[in-house]
Every structure is written in structure tokens, then in C-alpha cells.
Amino acid sequence: MHRHGIGAWPAKRRLASPEKTALVHGDQATMTYREFADGTDRVASALRRLGVGRGDSVAYFGENSPDLLQVMFGAARLGAVFVPVNTRLAPAEIDHILADCHARLLIHDPGPAAGFAAAAGVPHLTTGAGTADRPGLARLPGTPGVPAEVGSDDPAAVIYTSGTTGRAKGAVLTHGNLTWVALNCVVDYDVVSTDVALMISPLFHVASLGMGALPVILKGATLVLEKGFEPGRALAQIERHGVTMLSGVPTTYQLMADHPDWATTNLSTLAKLTCGGSAVPTRILRAYEARGLSFSQGYGMTETSPGATSLPPAMTLAKQGSVGLPHFFTEVRVVDADGAPAPPGTVGEIQIAGPNVFAGYLGEAGATAEAFTADGWFRSGDLGYLDADGYLFIAGRLKDMIISGGENVYPAEVELLLGEIDGISGAAVIGVPDERWGEVPWAIVTLRPGADLDTAAVRARLAGKLARYKLPARVVIVDELPRTASGKVRKADLRQHYGDQAR
Structure with a gap:
């Protein structure tokens, strides 16, 4: 059986829902799944002409756009590895990533990233049309080719950790990891093909990519791509496009609730709000409840692609402060200092297992070995406890x-x-x-x-x-x-x- 990993998704969507709107970007521009898949085919062909092949790393530096997603899926069609780069990093941090992943190519929005690529000795290509002397991604010719055969254990992306405690490490996420995290979201957040998801967080972040874009595309729903977050514009986009899904961090939701347009914006289509990063304060919960809205809160990290747990909206108040139950295809346990299961209510290290748990750190065999227990559970480095009902509460980082x-x-x-x-x-x-x-x-x-x-x-x-x-x-x-x-x-x-x- 031929297996093409996530790189096959756009083509499958082209067959199943060709005229359905896949992406909304800019103020009104739209792209159907047929157009999205055709563009992905062209990008894959262009990458192949530039010498990208199986196992090569394709780095991407840019804001949310159709290009970012087409490069990711296009690279996956070739068996190459997508490496999104945080646009807020310092030049030295970007140089480290490009060198660490041995980037074969850097694709970037027009701007200073060309200097990063030159400094790192990496060939680079701009998004858009480019110039006559240096054509950009949009001008490169391409014809569909035969997709590479990849398995679920083959690498699909390398996402670099934030590096808050040292140099960033690249977490290797496989085709299987990204598929299973998307399936977890489809099951636990009830993603359907009629959903419209507003993407206000950068797609270079694993939560936006793995739990935002991928489940929406898997189900053939619609993504509204925003280049950044501005609370008034986000409210306007919810009303304009009939947004049903929104994800963010507590600060995101607070800024929206504090905006002058909050009380007058039509939020009647919103049905699914997800929040990560930290617990949502009671004041914000109440502000959204007053508009008939409830949250799904969750917990995870880059190494779990990133979702590990989810708190259903119906339990937001009953289990306030909890990050919920393990995702459907994921397991979570809390252990004491000796590695034994901690009794309910007792703080210990949170450990995670499941098909969404990463393959390891790129080029870091020692760090990878330290990250897993002898029986294969990922050691999160986070502290927490399970209550008597199995709901997880976070106590903080070990550090x-x-x-x-x-x-x-x-x-x-x-x-x-x-x-x-x-x-x-x-x-x-x-x-x-x-x-x-x-x-x-x-x-x-x-x-x-x-x-x-x-x-x-x-x-x-x-x-x-x-x-x-x-x-x-x-x-x-x-x-x-x-x-x-x-x-x-x-x-x-x-x-x-x-x-x-x-x-």
C-alpha cells in the first residue's frame, strides 16, 4: 500500500471537496481546496527543481499565509521536512536553527530574512512574485509529480522549542504525530466540515499548526488566516466570516473582552473556543459566559505535537483550574520521585504517551534518551496532579x-x-x-x-x-x-x- 503522509491531504481534499473554501486570507481573498491543492502541487514541483528531496529540511520564515501551508504540504509530498522559523527570534537564534537543521532551502517573506540565509550560507527564495532577476515562489514553474512514499514514522516537521532555558532544540514530528494530533482535535473538539476557524496565532507555533490548521484541513473546513492579532480586527473577522472556531491564550481572550467593540460584535456563530498556555481567570470566564460562550482549555507542548489534555466546556467551572482529561488517543500519568504512580491529589511529574508524542530531538541523542522513561513515556518536566476523577491540574515547571x-x-x-x-x-x-x-x-x-x-x-x-x-x-x-x-x-x-x- 502506498503511503504519502500528510503530503497527500490537499490532493484528497481536491477530490472530496474541490469547490469548498479552504482559506480566507487578506481582507477578502479566498482559495478553494482545488486551488489550494493545485498550488501545493506546483510548490512541490518547484522545490524538486531546486534540488529538494527526501529528508531535506525546508525552512520557512514568514507570516500566516497560503504560502506557508503550501510549502509545508509541498515539502511533505517530496518526503522533505518542514521547519517553520519563529519570526520574532534574534538573528543569532535564526542562524542556529538554519545550521542545526541543515536547511537545504529557506523560503521567506520579502524582508531581512535574506540576510539570515546569506549569513548561514543557505539558498533562499522569497514568497510572492519576487523580481525579474530573482523570481519568487509564485513565479516558479511546476508540474505535478509522483508523491514520495512515506511512512507514519518518517519526519514531517521540525519545530524548535522556545529556548527559554537554553539553546533551542528541534523536536522532530513525524507524519504520524501530526495525523494523530489532528485526529485528537477532530474527536475532542468536534471539528466538522462546516466550521470556520479564525487563525490569529502564528502558524510557526506548533499549537496553531498542529491543533489549528491541520484538523481544519483534514475535515475540509475553512481557515481564516490573519497575519497577526489585533483584538478589534479579530472581533470584526468573527462577525464578517461567521467564525465558529477560535483558539488563543488567556491574554488574547482578555484583550478581546476589554475592547470597545466587544459588546456590539455579533458572536452568535462562535461555538468552539480553545485556550492554552495557562488557566483562564474567572473574570474572563464570566465575561464570555455572559455572551453564551464557554472554553475548552488544554495542556501540551511542542514534544506532544502539542495537545496532551483537554477540558470540555461543560466542566470549565466544575473543574476550574484543571487542564482536563487526556486527549482521546493520548495517555497521561503523574509519577512521584521514584517513578511510581502518584496518588490522586499528590503533585508529581506529568508524563505522556501516545502516537502524537514526538520522535526525539534533532541530532540530540542524549537529550532524547533523557526525555523518555525506560518504558517509553515522555518526561514533560512539568509538575501536576490528577484528581479523583482523572482530571489533570498543573502545578508548574520542575525548574x-x-x-x-x-x-x-x-x-x-x-x-x-x-x-x-x-x-x-x-x-x-x-x-x-x-x-x-x-x-x-x-x-x-x-x-x-x-x-x-x-x-x-x-x-x-x-x-x-x-x-x-x-x-x-x-x-x-x-x-x-x-x-x-x-x-x-x-x-x-x-x-x-x-x-x-x-x-
Whole structure:
């Protein structure tokens, strides 16, 4: 039996739903599944003419666009490996990725990426028409070729970790990984062909790609591609296109709820909201519930393609703070320091198994071996616990855990309560050195526009809800928290900055 992995998806969609709208991009431009598949065939042929073949890495640097998706599927048709590059990285970080994946080619939006490619000695090609002297991707000729035969264990993409604790590593995701994460989403989020999904997060991030674009294309639904997130425009696009699906992080949803157009925007088509990154504060839950909207919250990471768990909307309040149950085709367990299953309610390391778990780190045999247990479970490095019903609660990263006077402080627990304080829009709890206690928790917070928060009162508001050793020793108000492209707070940056202040 011939197996063509995810590279066969566009052609299969062309047969099944040729005239269905696949993509909406720009203000009104649309692309049918026939046009999308034809473009993917042309891109695959162009890549082949440029010398790309099985196992070669094709890096992509650019904003959300049909080109990005066609390059991904086109590379997959050849058995090549798609490497999306975070456009927010520094030049040195980009150079590291291009060298680490041995990029055969860099495709990029017009702009400074040509310099990155030249510095790294990588051939490059712009999206769009390009120039007469240097034609871009859109001008390259191509005719459909025979797709490569690939198996489910063959690499389809390399997604680089955010690198918040050191140099970024490339997580190798196979055709099987990407297929199974899409199937998990189809099952657990009930994705149907009539859905319209608004893509406001960058597709170079694994959540947007694996849990946003892929399940939508698998089902033959419609993707509305946005080059970036602006809350007023997002609200307008929901109303304009009858959007049914939206995914984001808590900050995304908060900015939309705080926008002046929130109350007047028609949100009646919205049915499926997914949120990751951290727990949704109660205030935001209530704001969306007032509009008849509920969230599916979840947990995962690059190495799990990325979904591991999902909390059904019906359980949002009953299991508030939980990230839910394992996805349908995924298993999750929590173990103690000896590797034995932790009793319900006991914090331990979260471990994950299933066909969506990655193949390993590119060129990092040692790191790959350390990432898995002897019986094949992925060691997430995250702390959490399962309740008596099997719902997962996150306590924080092993590296983020604060040990104050011999007591463990889990930042996620404190951050959840901080997020419920009126006026606080974002919070990160870190450990800073302390002569007496070793470490003490500090809270770094951002405020909603117009809010006036008495930092001295924050501890009083948390008193009685947390043990005294968990209360922030200091509350610092900042204009903005440093975040990765996926919206996660860069706590390593905060620890370095405020740790130096405390010494």
C-alpha cells in the first residue's frame, strides 16, 4: 500500500471537496481546496527543481499565509521536512536553527530574512512574485509529480522549542504525530466540515499548526488566516466570516473582552473556543459566559505535537483550574520521585504517551534518551496532579518550582489566584534568592488599562487562600511581561532580572 503522509491531504481534499473554501486570507481573498491543492502541487514541483528531496529540511520564515501551508504540504509530498522559523527570534537564534537543521532551502517573506540565509550560507527564495532577476515562489514553474512514499514514522516537521532555558532544540514530528494530533482535535473538539476557524496565532507555533490548521484541513473546513492579532480586527473577522472556531491564550481572550467593540460584535456563530498556555481567570470566564460562550482549555507542548489534555466546556467551572482529561488517543500519568504512580491529589511529574508524542530531538541523542522513561513515556518536566476523577491540574515547571524554607511553592497555584484579582491582567510568580528562606516568591503583574492596584493589598487579598509561605513577598507592577511567540511568559528572563535585584 502506498503511503504519502500528510503530503497527500490537499490532493484528497481536491477530490472530496474541490469547490469548498479552504482559506480566507487578506481582507477578502479566498482559495478553494482545488486551488489550494493545485498550488501545493506546483510548490512541490518547484522545490524538486531546486534540488529538494527526501529528508531535506525546508525552512520557512514568514507570516500566516497560503504560502506557508503550501510549502509545508509541498515539502511533505517530496518526503522533505518542514521547519517553520519563529519570526520574532534574534538573528543569532535564526542562524542556529538554519545550521542545526541543515536547511537545504529557506523560503521567506520579502524582508531581512535574506540576510539570515546569506549569513548561514543557505539558498533562499522569497514568497510572492519576487523580481525579474530573482523570481519568487509564485513565479516558479511546476508540474505535478509522483508523491514520495512515506511512512507514519518518517519526519514531517521540525519545530524548535522556545529556548527559554537554553539553546533551542528541534523536536522532530513525524507524519504520524501530526495525523494523530489532528485526529485528537477532530474527536475532542468536534471539528466538522462546516466550521470556520479564525487563525490569529502564528502558524510557526506548533499549537496553531498542529491543533489549528491541520484538523481544519483534514475535515475540509475553512481557515481564516490573519497575519497577526489585533483584538478589534479579530472581533470584526468573527462577525464578517461567521467564525465558529477560535483558539488563543488567556491574554488574547482578555484583550478581546476589554475592547470597545466587544459588546456590539455579533458572536452568535462562535461555538468552539480553545485556550492554552495557562488557566483562564474567572473574570474572563464570566465575561464570555455572559455572551453564551464557554472554553475548552488544554495542556501540551511542542514534544506532544502539542495537545496532551483537554477540558470540555461543560466542566470549565466544575473543574476550574484543571487542564482536563487526556486527549482521546493520548495517555497521561503523574509519577512521584521514584517513578511510581502518584496518588490522586499528590503533585508529581506529568508524563505522556501516545502516537502524537514526538520522535526525539534533532541530532540530540542524549537529550532524547533523557526525555523518555525506560518504558517509553515522555518526561514533560512539568509538575501536576490528577484528581479523583482523572482530571489533570498543573502545578508548574520542575525548574519553576520555588523551595522556600523547605516548603514547595507551585507558581501556577498562586498565579491562578492573582488572575482573579480585579485589575490584574497578567501574572508571573518566580522565586528570588533570600538569605533567610533560600527563595521567596515574587509576583510580577500587569494591570488592565485604567486599573489602580495597591500592591500592599495583594497579600491581604490572598491571605486565607494560600499558606503564608506561598504569599508573594513582593508584588512588582510592569507594563508588559516578556513572552515567547506562543504567549508563554519567559520566566527565565524574569528570574535573571529580579534575582539580580534581590542579591
